[in-house]
Amino acid sequence: MNNRITEILGIEYPIIQGPMAWLTNAELVAAVSDAGGLGVLGPNAGQTTVTKSIEETAERMRREIKKTKELTDKPFAVTLIVDYDLSFTSPILQIVIEEGVKAVLINGILDENIFKQLKEHNIKIIFRPQTPSIADAQAAEKMGADIYVATGFDEGGTVPDRVIGTFTVVPMIVDAVQDMPVMAAGGIADVRGVRAAFALGAEGVFAGSRFIPVTESPAAENVKQLIVDSTAEDLLLFRTVPSYYRSLPGKLAKKLVEMDQLGASREEIAQKMNGTRNMKVGMLEGDTEEGYVSVGTGITPIKKIQSVEEVVLELMQDFVEN
Ligand SMILES: Cc1cc2nc3c(=O)[nH]c(=O)nc-3n(C[C@H](O)[C@H](O)[C@H](O)COP(=O)(O)O)c2cc1C
Known part of the structure; x- marks a missing residue:
């Protein structure tokens, strides 16, 4: 059609x-x-x-x-x-x-x-x-x-x-x-x-x-499975440049939330994220502790x-x- x-x-x-x-x-x-x-x-x-x-x-x-x-x-x-x-x-x-x-x-x-x-x-x-x-x-x-x-x-x-x-x-x-x-x-x-x-x-x-x-x-297999096993309730939200970002939990993601809660500037948080490089670490290489895993809130039905x-x-x- x-x-x-x-x-x-x-x-x-x-x-x-x-x-x-x-x-x-x-x-x-x-x-x-x-x-x-x-x-x-x-x-x-x-x-x-x-x-x-x-x-x-x-x-x-x-x-x-x-x-x-x-x-x-x-x-x-x-x-x-x-x-x-x-x-x-x-x-x-x-x-x-x-x-x-x-x-x-x-x-x-x-x-x-x-x-x-x-x-x-x-x-x-x-x-x-x-x-x-x-x-x-x-x-x-x-x-x-x-x-x-x-x-x-x-x-x-x-x-x-x-x-x-x-x-x-x-x-x-x-x-x-x-x-x-x-x-x-x-x-x-x-x-x-x-x-x-x-x-x-x-x-x-x-x-x-x-x-x-x-x-x-090309995403890491453990990341694909993590998304299947997660719901929107699992997602962490934190401030960064230009506004906010989400990640499934992991050591880096928890640190970013902590920085946000302790009042770090958006720029400091963005620096810790290291652009999309830590997305590569998390999502392509599958190290969900040292990298972050970015997805939207629609993941629940997957x-x-x-x-x-x-x-x-x-x-x-x-x-x-x-
Ligand atoms: C891991 C990830 C990386 C993304 N990277 C880009 C990007 O580099 N450039 C861009 O225009 N949009 C990027 N997006 C946004 C997507 O193109 C798309 O707009 C978004 O995923 C739609 O929302 P959904 O994830 O809820 O379907 C990215 C989204 C995700 C989940």
Whole structure:
């Protein structure tokens, strides 16, 4: 069953797998796209080591794009982080154009020049700001974003600055725009969440945590099992830059909560998190004591490790034509 999202992206089901640093490699992304959704290569896709070099970051992404193209002939997207300093953005954009990638997930600010270049190459723009807002959604529509993702505080990863849940942010954004389709993100992990998102006016769903305890994910096996065994009640929440973060319990996560309670600054807590490097330690390497394990509050209904195809078909069951 087609809708505006499937038509814009050339996919079968209106579901996107959100980028997740270190955890969205070619195998996972190709599996999502093969299953009928849109896979998205995120930061450090397919990597196990850290690099600060812009050239190396871009070349690593080119290799992962090529690998994804070998694994699937379906559309997939690449994350384009757009901030005021475009030093990382421009080389990745160039590669996206050269490799014929069909869509980008823009994470960051609205930049007219970047939009123009993408439009010139007929690359679809999925815009997902860290913190959705009425003004930002209207500006994104005016600038020509093809799809806007409204993310609620329920999400895994870096949560929005404002404590507005998925249930309230989605209709707020849907009502704010004229004609741009809106997708819902944050806490969606089963078909009830999908139906709720559509009832709120979303035309598609954008999920991250649900795509970690899957066979094709590069996440450590003990982390996949930990997510299956945990509920939202287990999650620890602490302040950091820019706002808050969640983790399943472990030595580092408990220390971060303690620092928060003792009044450490957001910057001090962020420093202890060490960017996404301690996410790599926790989630890719499986050391849940020394690293952290970031997931959204939607994990409760996840009861087993499944293949990507099973997950997509379960979430998209209302869209499967018999
Ligand atoms: C472990 C993890 C890492 C993430 N890393 C990124 C990232 O690097 N860039 C980004 O735009 N979003 C990132 N996200 C957010 C996801 O793309 C998606 O918006 C989010 O997972 C949706 O909420 P859900 O986890 O409740 O489904 C991350 C999420 C998780 C769980």
